[in-house]
Structures are given as structure tokens and as C-alpha cells.
Amino acid sequence: MLTIENLHAEIEEKGILNGIDLDVKAGEVHAIMGPNGSGKSTLSSVIAGNEDYEVTQGSVLFGGEDIHEMSPEERAHRGIFLSFQYPVEIPGVSVTNFIKTALNAQRKAAGDEDMPAAAMLKKIREKSSLLGIDSKFLSRSLNQGFSGGEKKRNEIFQMAMIEPKLAILDETDSGLDIDALKIVADGVNALKTPNNATIVITHYQRLLDYIIPDFVHVLYNGKIVKSGTKELAKELEAKGYDWIKKEVAG
Amino acid sequence: MEFKDKLLDTYIAFEEELGPKDSIQKLRSQALKTFENHGFPSKKQEAWKYTSLNSLLQSDYLLFPKSEKAVELNQIKHAFLYEIDTYKVVFIDGVHSPFLSDTTHDGLDVCLLSAALSKPKYKKLIDTYFGSVADNHESMTALNTTYAREGAYIYIPPSVVAEKPIEIIHLSTGDQGAVWLQPRNLIVVDRNAQVQIVERHQSLKEHRVVTNCVTEIFAHQEALVDYYKIQNDLDSASLIDNTYIAQDKNSHVSVHTFSFGGKITRNNLNFYQNGEHINSTLKGITLLQEKQHVDHYTLVHHAQPNCESHQDYKGIFSDRSVGVFNGKILVDKIAQKTNAFQQNNNIILDDKAKVNTKPQLEIFADDVRCSHGCTIGQLNQEALFYLRSRGIPKKEAKALMTYAFANNVLESVQIPTLKKKINKLIANKLGVNLGFDL
């Protein structure tokens, strides 16, 4: 589904990614871990097409297509979803209106008609209850005045609505207490099918107790320095990142 | 003869008295022309809409009071931060008092403007700085420039940290009837230097005095300037205080203005940001009673990208007092990534008190975060009741809430002794004795 080869990217002429290789297949869950500043968030931004970052080398293939020239919305239309680490506030635009606009934009790109209002409403009800989202919450301005937990839950709600092929969860666990974490993880797990894939980006291991990864990669200095199974995450938790740093240095 | 005519007519004699040694003769005569053309500001001008000087201009004033009067030290002690060691530049009726002053040339200059204006070794400095940031098209500033000859001159060389605060104190004795004083301060803080300055104007007894003061402050790269103005004069004294601040990149300048007294006080406080990553802070507490009138007129000119400004003015108005706040934030087109904040909160305690506030934003750059807010209201009655139900008497409860209201301005005062002093002043004004400091 997603094939990244020798990816280099920089921001303001500062290299952040220095040769990433990653292959994600349908039905898989990949976890990317790493210390602060290792390039985790950059990787997600680059996959989603944030133009602040410049790809200087390598390629990202999605469904066999090179997405380098694609705009962020084109990538979204093809099924890439990014759950933001810091979801953006848009005053005056309600959660409902926003998700309607997004969903219909994606349908339009696929050549479909707008979703009928009743069907939309039904879907919104269904997905919001999956994530335990109150209906009052849906009429609030997007992310404005949301608590950290509400913002993250809202991201997963949008993911549930959009049903992407590839979901990238960027530090979705940060700012969540254990109950919220469970709700979010249950939501993610419920949305899992053999046809979609998930990349979980996290600093800590705890989210991986709830979203079980098939593969774990450790990112350090813009490179994947170690890959393994979920046992690797446990090892990291126990030994800390210094262990990796030393290993790389050695 | 109108007072304006007197000001114009006196000039020739004044010029002769100064003689050819005067470094700023040209500037003076230009300024005189400006003042002649514009005269005193009137309420017709937008900038003076809410403050009239008419009541001050009905009488005659002595422009150049004679030499130093003897004053009792304990009579004036309260005007100083006597608990701590400071440099002091003290003037009595506009004339320098060597007895009360504590000046220095040791590693930094804390001395007199009169010396700087007449001694050749300062000429280059005067040429560079004097009058270069002050707005000489503004008539009160022009009037000051015309007759400027005394005040504080402070120079902090590169990377020098002034190890004690500097006090600039202007005393007026009232021994010579009505006086019109025009002190002029010049402060240059060179690269990476730091200084704390406290300025105060104080009458020693009830008499008519008008002070039209101009202060120019230059903060070079990485300089840190912390400036405090204490305005707690008697009800017969008026002050027109014009402060102009030019900042270079990475400098931080903050000015706190505590306006607790005086008849009419007008503060023109102007910041010009001439480099990137500048931080400007303007804060004030205005606590007025009787018929006092205070007008804060601020300008922050963001002329370069990536700078910040913070304004926070609190006002508490009793009796028939009048408070004016006119704050302007100007963001030039190139000043992207500006963060400019302005807050003006007022509490009116009595029926006859008035507040006029006019916060302005003029923004020509799109990538900025600017906001202003102002409120006019009363002390929260519920909170007041809560405090009283806990046994705190009404007066103390009110005082406590006033303190709380003004607290975030006090918090940023960096000189602990000064903070204590201001706390005490506020307590006195509110007629309470609080057993704590904030």
C-alpha cells in the first residue's frame, strides 16, 4: 500500500529525514517510535504532503502511485488520513459542518454525489457513538476550546467518518488520560479491516498495549535504525532510547 | 500677555544666555517654530480629545526658577527609595541639587544633561541622539526642546550592567509661586547593557506647577531597560510626560507607569521598534480620586518583523476623577509575525467618575497576532459579599479586590523595594492597612 524508499526531506534547509525505507501492506499496523526530534512528525507531514517540507531525495508510493507531485487534498482523496498531533482550530465552523464538507469533497473527487443529508446524519450518529461523542460536541466550533482529549477523539471521529485506506496517528496518545486512551484505541481497533492500514507514531509504549502493532520501527536522526515486532517496543520501554542511541553511535 | 506669547518672547534672552557653546541651538529654533505654529494642543485635536490643558493655561508661570532651595531631608525622604542604595539625579525647581544627588562617571555615566549639552566631549553623543527619537512636530515636545537644558543624562556602555537602580527625582518647592518646569532626560543604553530607572516628579507643598517633561531612551541590541514612573503628586501639580523609546534588535524595554495623583497628568509613551525580535512592555496602574485626571496615550510602532509588544493598563476611578486611555498599535507592512497585545481594564467606583478609552489597531501586515481588549465595570458585588461574609470589613474587602485587579501589573515590578513602596502607596490611597504584600 505504502512504499517509502530512501526518503530525504528538509525544512528551511535543515535535513530532518535522512533516508527512510518503509513498506506498509494492507491489514498491517506499524508503530514508529523514537526520541523527541527524531523526525517522527516530519515523516507524517511528508506523507500527508505538507509543503513546508521539501523532499530532496527518494520516493513515496501509495497504491503504486508516486505521490510526490500530489497536493495534500489529492493524497487525502486517495485515502491517506493524518490524525494531527496538534489539531487546528477553525472558529465558527462546527464539527458537523466540517466533516460534511470534507466527506463530500472526497466523494466528489471520487465522482460520487453528495451524501444525502439523512444518510450523513445517520453516519455521524453511528460514528460519534462509537467514540462516545456527545451530540452537543458536534455543534461546537472545530477544535476551539477543546480539551486535549476532545481534540484527539475528534480526530479519530473524522477518521471513522472518512474511512481512509491508510491512517497515520501522530502522537494520538499525548495529552490523553488512560480512559480517553482506551476509547481512542477501541475506536481505532473497531475501524480496522483487512483492507486498510495504520501507522501509529508515538514516543511511549503505552498506546501499543491497546493498539497492537505488527511491526515496530525505531526512528533516530531521521533514519529507521531498528525494526522488529511489538517486543521491540517493550524493550524500548524498559531500556529507554539511550540504548538505541548508543547502539547507533557504536 | 498670554502664556504662549511669553514662551515665545522669552526665547531670545534664553538663547543669548546659553551662548555659542550650546550644541542644539538649531534644533531649538526649529522646535520654537513648531510650537509657534501649533501652540498648545486643544480638544479639537483627535489626540487630545479627552484632555484639555485650558485650565492650566489661564495663569502665568515662572519659567526659570532661581538656584537651589534648602530642603529638609526628611521632608523629601518619602520620594526616594531610601531603603536601598541607588544612583540619584535630583533637581529642585529644575535646578540640580548636588547635595541630594549621587551621580557617577565610574564605568557608566549618571549625570546632568546640562553638562552633556555644553561639554565638547559629549558633542558627538548629543549630535547622534538628542532629539532624534522625540517627535519634534508634536508641540509639547517641541516646547520642551526649545527650552531643554537640564535633566538626567545616563549612558550605559556596552555589556555594562548598572549594579543599582537609578533614580531621577524632580522636586518642586513652591517657594517661588507658580512654576513651569521642562526637564529633559536622555538615556542611552548600549549593546547588551542593563539598567533600572525610577522617575518621579514631586511637589513639596500645594502650589501651581506644570511639568512638561521629555525623556528619550535608546536601547541598543540586546539591551535591557526597566523603567518606572511614579506619579503621585499633590492635587495642584500637573504633568505632561513625553517619553520616546527607540529600540534596536533583541532589546527589551519595559515601562511601568503608576499614576496615583496630580491634577492633570498626560502620559505620551511612544515605542519605536527598529529591529527584529524586540520586546516592548507597557504597563500601568491608575488609581484616582477627587478631580484627578490622567490620560495615557501610547503608541507602539512595529516597524520590523518578529517583534512583540504587551500593554496592560488597569484603572480604578473614584469620586469625580477622569481616566483616559488611548492606545495605538501600528504594524507596518514588513512587520510580519508581530505579536501585539493590549489590555485596558477599568473599574469605576463612583457615580461621577468618567472613563474614556480608545484602543486602536492599525495593521498593514497579514501574518500577525494582534488583539486588544478593554473593559469598564465595577468590583464584583458577589465577591465583595463573599469577602464580607467571611468577616472582612467593606473597605478592606474593596481594597483587597482592587489589589487583585491590579496585581498582574505589580507582579512584573523587578525592584522589590519599589514594589513594596507602590503597595504601600496603593494601601494609603485606599485608606487601608493591609497586613500583606502582593
Next chain:
Amino acid sequence: MAYTEEELKKELESKEYEYGFYTDIEAETFPVGLNEEIVRKISQKKQEPEWMTEWRLDAFRVWKEMEEPEWPNVTYDKPDYQAISYYSAPKKKDKYESLDEVDPELLETFNKLGISLDEQKKLAGVAVDIVMDSVSVATTFKETLAEKGIIFCSISEAIQEHPELVRQYIGSVVPPKDNYFAALNSAVFSDGSFCYIPKGVQCPMELSTYFRINQAGTGQFERTLVVADESSYVSYLEGCTAPSRDENQLHAAVVELIALDRAEIKYSTVQNWYPGNKQGKGGVFNFVTKRGICHNHSKISWTQVETGSAVTWKYPSCILKGDYSIGEFYSIAVTNNFQQADTGTKMIHLGKNTRSTIISKGISAGKSQNSYRGLVQVNSRATNARNFSQCDSLLMGNDCGAHTFPYIETQNNSAQVEHEATTSKIGEDQIFYCNQRGIDTEKAIALIVNGFSKEVLNKLPMEFAVEAQKLLEISLEGSVG
């Protein structure tokens, strides 16, 4: 690649005024210039009573002594008031009984604007009093209104038919000497609308007027007077579009609202006069005086969507004279290219327990300048007055300016006044976030601008909100969809 801000800016700049066409209807026009004789002639032409003629002449004499104001934050070449013709009326002077009789070309014009009267009548239930170059040419729904005792007609007709009402109220809120443009209007107003809602009557439909400028070299001086008697309610809609012109056109209207005890008036405006081309040439000068007076327990609410005009100078105001009266002002002002807008409101609190709310949203694009200027005044007798003001500016591009000049004057210790203002731009992070969800940049900007304006759009009557949104789109076309 993605739609960039550069492209957006270009599109904004190249967006031409869509409604720039000109209807060729025969018109009778006075010679240019202004003097007492012209004023008399206007009055005569309209067969006005003596008192009205004198009232106009007094206003003219006052105007002659006045100077054009300099204080607004706008620059423009002052019109030559002696080079304007002060009267222009379609030749056909008879009123139409039905739409069938209306000049087909005129109907065509309205069709181009998408406001076909038939459709309007059916869909919205709006009675439309069209001011076409200063004289009413069509009035509908009059009968329905007449049943309730509601008077809705042209001001000329009202002067003839209801002189006692007009005489009592005209100039009572905006006296002729109030300001330069009000004086000019008082002297030469050609026509406008008059509306009276009797005691206790709730007007069953939204009353609406479409103003247009449509004669080369003519100024437009409407006069609107709305009187809501005790315990009555009316919602009044005013919308403007104007054909494209090369020379600047002057528009100096006066609107007076009177809300008697317990009455409520809701006055909504969508303004889309020709803003000039993208070089800043041409366009309408919109110098309007709008003011309402509130008696006890009454309420006046102004809502405006300002997208047009080269220069706008406009401060719909409320004099809260009565105890417990309420004033509201909701405004969206969009400026693009070289447009300049200096707009806001005045809330004058005189009565006890009066309240006012001000919500102003300014959107600047291109090389335009957008200013909010407002006054909140709490007088010494206005015990327990409350005001809340919020002024937000959104800047698009780096060649425009946003300015905020709120004046707050309080002379009463029981007043509570709050003012907030912010300035922001559309964040790149917001756009990226929308993009990531599959929403393209153009749509994302539309979404964000709509969200920004929502509090005001929500205040418009339903049937008008659609048109308002359409005008917002046109003004920021390419960005707002």
C-alpha cells in the same frame, strides 16, 4: 500542485464586478448643479407641500455652510457637487398596477441579478418596493399590508398621503444639520421608502427594497423612514447592486428608524454597489447616515453585509433613549482591490438598563483598507448600561490594511462595557488541515471565511442570508465557494 495563496491573490485581483451592466431606460434628468432653484424644482416636481419645500431649503442652506468631513480613514477625490444632476426619474410617471406593466428591460435587469420579482414574491413572500433611479416603479403586496394598517410606500407618496406622519418624524433622528451628507440628502433626496407599523401590529413579512443606481452622472439620495409604533414589529431588508461605471458615483442616503415603546425593528442590509475595477478606477462613494432611536423597552437591530462601493462611510447607530431599550449592530465588511471602508456604529446609552451589542467582522483582501470605527457612550443618567463589542479582522494578502478605532466613553459607575478586538490571517496550518481532509484550498478558505462571519450571517433573515453569502462569494470569488 496545490492552489497557492499567490494564485488566490491573483484570482481575487482579477475578479470583475459581475453585475456591471447598464439598463437603457429613458429618463428625465435635471441639468447639473445645485442651488436653491434646483431644490425648489425637485420639491415642485414631486408636488410636495410647502413645509417640505421649506424643510429642504433650510437643509440646503445648512449644507452650504458645512465642510466635507476629513476624519474618516479613507482617501478619495472629493466629488464636484456642482457637476451632479440631482434629479432623474424614469419618464413613465404612472405607477404600475402589476408587474406586467413594468418595462420588460427593467425586469430583464432584475433577472440578471437573479432577483426576479415573480420568484421573490412566490418563494420568499417579500414585498418589494424597487427604487429605480430614485422613483418607485413597482410596489407589491401592498394590499396584504394595508389590511393590517401597515403603510409601506415610497417616501414621495407618503409625503402626499400621510403628511402628518412624515412631518412628525422626518429629521427627528437625523436632523439635516447632523453632518455634511445628511444635510445634502435632506435638501435633494429624490425618493426612498416609508414604512409605518401601527400599534401592536407584527408585520407578517419581511419588507424589502432594492436600490440601484442606473443613470449616467446621477447621484442617488434615498431617504428611508421606518416608524414602528408601540408594541409593533418589523423586519426590513435593503439590498443594493449597481451597474458598472467609469466615473465615481455618489450615494448619500439617510435612514431613520423610530422604535416607540416596546417596538422592535430589525434592519438588514446587503450592500454591493460597484466597487470600482481592479485598478481602483470608478466605483460608488457610499456616504450613508443611518440611525435609529429606541424608546422604552424597544429594540433596534442593524445587520449589514458590506461588500461593495469604492469608498464606504457608514455608521448605523442607535440612540438608546428609553429605559430597557436594546441596540444591536452586526456587520461584515469585505474589501478587495482598492476598496476603502470606514464603518462601524454608535451606541448612545441614555436610558436606564439599556443594552447594546456590537459584532463587527472585517475582511480585507487586495490593496484595500478596512476600518472599524465605533463609539459606545454611556451617559451619566444611563444606570446599569451594558455593552459588549467584538471586532475581528481577517487579512488576506499583504497589501491590505485593517484598522480598529473604538471610542468608549463612560460617565456612569454602574456601566459594564467590554470591548475585544483581534486581527488574524487564514493560517497555513488551517488550510493544510482542511487539505488533509480532502478539502481543496479554495473551499477551505470559503469555509474559514464563513466560519469567521458566521455570528453575523446568522442574524440575517433566512431569505436574505443566501443572497448575502452569494455576495460574499462574489467579493472574494476564487476563494469563497
